[in-house]
Amino acid sequence: MFVELKDINKTYGDFQASKDVNFEIEKGSLVALLGPSGSGKTTILRMIAGLETPDSGDIIINGVRVNDVNPAKRGIGFVFQNYALFRYMTVFQNIAFGLEIKKESKKNIKKRVEELLELTGLTGLGDRYPNQLSGGQRQRVAFARALAPNPDLLLLDEPFAAIDAKVRQELRTWLRDMIQKVGITSIFVTHDQDEAVEVADSIIVTNKGRVEQIGSPYDVYKKPQTPFVTEFIGQSRFIEDYHKFLGFDKGDYRGAVIRPEFIEAFKLDNQKIKNYIDASEEGTVKAVHFRGNNLELILDVNGIELATYRSLERRRVEVGEKLRVIIFKVIAFDGDKTVILENKELLGKNINNNMLESYLYDESQKSFVI
Amino acid sequence: MVIREKKKLTPHGIILIVISVLFVLLMLVFPLVSVITNSLKKGFDFYIKSLSTEYVLSALRVTIIATVIAVVVNTFFGLMAGWLITKFNFKGKQILATLIDIPFSVSPVIAGLAYIMMFGRLGWASPIIDSINEMFGTDIQIVFAIPGVVLATIFVTFPFISREIIPVLNTQGKDEEEAAALMGAKGFTIFRRVTFPHIKWATIYGVILCTARALGEFGAVNALSKTRGETFTLPLEIDALYLAGSADSITAAFSVSSILVIIAVIVLILRNRFEHRELKQKEQV
Ligand SMILES: Nc1ncnc2c1ncn2[C@@H]1O[C@H](COP(=O)(O)OP(=O)(O)OP(=O)(O)O)[C@@H](O)[C@H]1O
Ligand SMILES: [Mg+2]
Numbered sequence: 001m002f003v004e005l006k007d008i009n010k011t012y013g014d015f016q017a018s019k020d021v022n023f024e025i026e027k028g029s030l031v032a033l034l035g036p037s038g039s040g041k042t043t044i045l046r047m048i049a050g051l052e053t054p055d056s057g058d059i060i061i062n063g064v065r066v067n068d069v070n071p072a073k074r075g076i077g078f079v080f081q082n083y084a085l086f087r088y089m090t091v092f093q094n095i096a097f098g099l100e101i102k103k104e105s106k107k108n109i110k111k112r113v114e115e116l117l118e119l120t121g122l123t124g125l126g127d128r129y130p131n132q133l134s135g136g137q138r139q140r141v142a143f144a145r146a147l148a149p150n151p152d153l154l155l156l157d158e159p160f161a162a163i164d165a166k167v168r169q170e171l172r173t174w175l176r177d178m179i180q181k182v183g184i185t186s187i188f189v190t191h192d193q194d195e196a197v198e199v200a201d202s203i204i205v206t207n208k209g210r211v212e213q214i215g216s217p218y219d220v221y222k223k224p225q226t227p228f229v230t231e232f233i234g235q236s237r238f239i240e241d242y243h244k245f246l247g248f249d250k251g252d253y254r255g256a257v258i259r260p261e262f263i264e265a266f267k268l269d270n271q272k273i274k275n276y277i278d279a280s281e282e283g284t285v286k287a288v289h290f291r292g293n294n295l296e297l298i299l300d301v302n303g304i305e306l307a308t309y310r311s312l313e314r315r316r317v318e319v320g321e322k323l324r325v326i327i328f329k330v331i332a333f334d335g336d337k338t339v340i341l342e343n344k345e346l347l348g349k350n351i352n353n354n355m356l357e358s359y360l361y362d363e364s365q366k367s368f369v370i
Numbered sequence: 371m372v373i374r375e376k377k378k379l380t381p382h383g384i385i386l387i388v389i390s391v392l393f394v395l396l397m398l399v400f401p402l403v404s405v406i407t408n409s410l411k412k413g414f415d416f417y418i419k420s421l422s423t424e425y426v427l428s429a430l431r432v433t434i435i436a437t438v439i440a441v442v443v444n445t446f447f448g449l450m451a452g453w454l455i456t457k458f459n460f461k462g463k464q465i466l467a468t469l470i471d472i473p474f475s476v477s478p479v480i481a482g483l484a485y486i487m488m489f490g491r492l493g494w495a496s497p498i499i500d501s502i503n504e505m506f507g508t509d510i511q512i513v514f515a516i517p518g519v520v521l522a523t524i525f526v527t528f529p530f531i532s533r534e535i536i537p538v539l540n541t542q543g544k545d546e547e548e549a550a551a552l553m554g555a556k557g558f559t560i561f562r563r564v565t566f567p568h569i570k571w572a573t574i575y576g577v578i579l580c581t582a583r584a585l586g587e588f589g590a591v592n593a594l595s596k597t598r599g600e601t602f603t604l605p606l607e608i609d610a611l612y613l614a615g616s617a618d619s620i621t622a623a624f625s626v627s628s629i630l631v632i633i634a635v636i637v638l639i640l641r642n643r644f645e646h647r648e649l650k651q652k653e654q655v
Contacts, residue, residue: 149553
C-alpha cells in the first residue's frame with residue numbers, strides 16, 4: 001500500500017478532530033475523502049502532508065513512517081482549498097517556485113514550467129498574476145504548481161469548492177483525466193457526493209472525525225454500511241414508519257431509508273403493473289418538480305411523504321392524481337449497521353422499472369438484482 | 371470592493387462641511403501657517419542665522435540619530451513581532467500582542483521616568499551598566515545622555531510598524547506560507563519571497579508614521595535629556611528657545627519649529643501616497 005494511516009488521533013484543545021482513523025491507499029489510485037463540513041477531512045489531509053502532527057498513530061508513505069519527516073521531504077504536492085497561489089508572483093513564477101527552491105537549473109525550470117503550462121492548457125498565461133485569472137484557471141495553476149517538483153502523492157483540498165457549478169462539472173472530468181495521464185496517487189477532499197462518485201476510484205466516508213466506510217463508489221452507493229452513510233449518500237429520506245408500506249414488516253429496526261430509485265409509480269391504467277397490482281398501493285401526487293432531465297414526484301403514500309423520479313418521456317402526471325406505487329426495497333437501520341429489506345410481495349416476480357430499466361428476481365441470490 | 375455612491379449634498383451636509391472646514395482651518399492650518407510667518411518675521415537672514423547656531427545644529431544631529439535608530443530598530447522588531455504573532459501559534463502570543471501596544475496607552479513622560487528609574491543612579495539596571503563599563507573600559511551613560519534619548523524614542527514609536535502590518539498579515543492567512551514550506555522553502559526565503567510582498571506598502575507606511583512620531587517626540591525625551599547643545603532634540607531646543615523669552619529667541623524658536631512643520635507636511639504627502647497604495651493593495655486581496 002502506498003499510503004497507510006494507522007490509528008490516527010488528533011485533538012485541537014479538547015476537540016477531537018480525528019478518532020482512530022485507519023485506511024490504506026493503493027499506488028496510482030484516486031481516492032476521495034467524503035464527509036460533511038467539520039467531519040475532519042482537511043485535518044486528515046494536513047496530517048498526511050505534515051502541516052499538522054497527529055497525537056498518536058502512524059502515517060506511512062511508500063513504506064516509510066513519515067510522522068517525523070519534514071513536510072517538504074515527504075514527496076507531496078498539495079492543492080489548497082482556495083489555491084493559496086502566491087499573489088505577488090506570476091503564473092510562471094508560481095509554478096517555478098518549488099523547482100527554484102530545489103535549485104534546479106534555469107533551463108530545466110523553464111522547460112518544466114512550459115511543459116506544465118501546456119499540460120494544463122495555460123500556455124500563454126505565464127506572465128499573468130493570479131488575480132488576472134478566472135477561478136478555473138487558478139485551479140489549473142495550483143494543480144500545475146503542485147505537480148512541478150514531480151511529487152509521488154497529490155493531495156487536493158476541495159479542489160472545486162471555489163468554482164461555480166457550471167465550470168465545476170467540466171473541471172471534474174478534466175482533473176480526473178489529468179491525474180490519470182500523470183499517473184499520480186491522489187487524495188482529494190470533498191463534501192459533494194456527486195463529485196466523489198464521479199471522480200474517485202474509491203471513497204473514504206468520514207463523519208465526526210471517524211472513518212465510516214471505505215469502498216468503491218458503487219459499493220458506497222449500493223451497500224452503505226452505516227446509517228450515516230446511508231443517509232449521506234443519494235437522495236435519501238429517513239422514514240421511521242416504513243412498515244406501514246405494503247411488503248415490509250416492522251422488525252427490530254429503528255427506521256429505514258428510502259431513495260427515489262427504490263420507488264416506482266404507475267398510472268392506474270398502466271398495463272405493465274397488472275401482474276403485481278397486489279404489491280402496489282395507492283399514492284397521491286403532492287408536487288411535481290422539473291429537474292432538468294427528469295421529474296421529481298413527491299407522493300403521499302399512507303400519509304407518508306416519498307420522492308421518486310419519472311422520465312420526461314412518460315405520460316404526464318398532475319398534482320392530485322392518484323398513482324399505484326411500488327416500493328422495491330428499503331435500507332433499514334439495525335443499531336449502527338444497515339440491512340437491505342426487499343419487498344416481500346414482490347419475491348419471485350420480475351418487474352419492469354422505467355428508472356432502473358428492469359428489476360429481476362434472482363433465485364440464486366434470493367434478492368432482486370438490477 | 372467598496373462601491374461608492376455619489377449622493378447629492380443636502381443643506382445639512384453643506385452646513386456640516388462648512389463647520390468641519392472652519393474647524394480644521396482654525397485649529398490646524400492657521401496655527402501652522404502662523405509658525406511659518408512668525409519664523410520669517412525678522413527677515414530671511416535672521417531665519418538662516420537662527421537655524422545655524424551650535425545648539426540647533428546639535429539638536430538636529432541628535433534628532434536625526436534618534437529617529438534613524440528608532441526607525442531601524444522598530445522596523446526590524448515590528449516585522450518580526452508581526453510575523454510571529456500572525457503566522458505562528460505559541461504560548462503567550464496574546465500577551466505579546468498586548469505588550470507591543472503599551473506605548474500607545476502610557477504617557478511618554480511616564481516612559482521617560484521609567485527609564486530613569488531603571489538606568490538612573492538608584493535604578494536596578496544601573497549596576498549592570500556600570501559593570502559593563504568596567505569590563506570594556508567604556509563610559510556608556512544612559513540617563514541624561516544620547517542613548518537615553520534613543521531608548522525613549524524607540525519606546526514611544528515601538529508599535530507603529532507592527533500595528534500597520536499585523537492586520538494585513540491577519541487577513542492574508544497562512545496558506546501561501548504553508549504552500550511555500552511544503553515545497554521546501556525555509557523561514558527567511560518564505561518571508562522574503564512570499565510574506566513581504568504582501569506587507570511592503572504597509573511597512574513603508576509604518577516607517578513614515580514612525581519617523582514623524584520620532585521627530586516630534588517631546589515628553590519621554592524631555593525626562594531623559596538635560597543638557598542643551600548635547601542631548602537636546604529639536605522639540606526640546608524649540609522649548610528652550612521659547613522659554614528664554616527674548617523677542618529674538620522667540621522668533622528663533624519659530625524658525626526651528628518651521629523645520630519640523632515642513633518635515634511634517636512632507637510626511638503628510640508621502641503618507642497620503644502610500645496610504646493610497648496600501649488601500650489599493652488591500653482591495654486586490
Ligand atoms: N486549528 C484548529 N483549531 C481548533 N479546531 C480546529 C482547527 N482546525 C480544525 N478544527 C476543528 O476540527 C474539526 C474538523 O475540521 P476540518 O477542517 O478537518 O473539517 P473538514 O471536514 O475539512 O470541514 P470542511 O468541509 O468544512 O472543510 C472542525 O470542527 C474544526 O472546527
Ligand atoms: Mg476542509
